[in-house]
Amino acid sequence: MNRMSDTQLMAERLESLKAGMIGGFSLGVTWLITNLVNTLILARYFDMLASLQVTLHWYLLVSWAIASFSGLLFGVTYRYIIRQDQNLPLKAGGVMAFGLVRGLAQIEFNWSLAGAVLAGESVLSFIVAAIALDQAIQVGWVKPFPSI
Structure with a gap:
């Protein structure tokens, strides 16, 4: 065994x-952008999505922290999932696993169109984090985990 x-x-x-920090940062920024879109556009112009309206409250900070922590966990795990492979189904599987776990939990909590929007945002957020991590690996900011 190679120790x-x-x-x-x-x-x-x-x-x-480093991978975790990039994942956490990118998911946190994506969460912020999607919440701004929800509040300023979707909740304002579509009555069915009025529940997406958010106000400044401590809950908002907790929600952002949870999203960022999820991104940190994703970043660490994604680095180990992809290793040095260029296997697109493996990359997509890692993204979808994290995105669906987070997104389906939101749908379970809120069986409505708004829940589906939040689930889609979760998957989108992890896609953005994966792109950021792939770019960080490509430019050398993060080294890929060596394949066995």
Whole structure:
């Protein structure tokens, strides 16, 4: 079995932390943008989506923190999922797994058109995070996890 040295292990952990930070940041920004679109456009012009209207409240900060933490977990996991492969179904599967888990939980909570919009936003958010991570790996900001 090929064991990593302590230095290699720490380097891999730092790369995973960088991937997590990129994932968390990109999901947090995407969450902010989608909530602005919900409040300023969808909730205002479509009566069926009025429940998407958000106001400044502590709940909003908690929701943003949860989205960002989900992005951090996604970033770390995505780095291990894709490794050095260019396997598109593997990448899409990782994105859809995270997006659907988060999105379907929102639908279960709110069986309406608004729930479906939120589920779609969840998948979109993880797609944005995956694109950001792929770009970070491509330009060398994050090193891919080595394949076995």
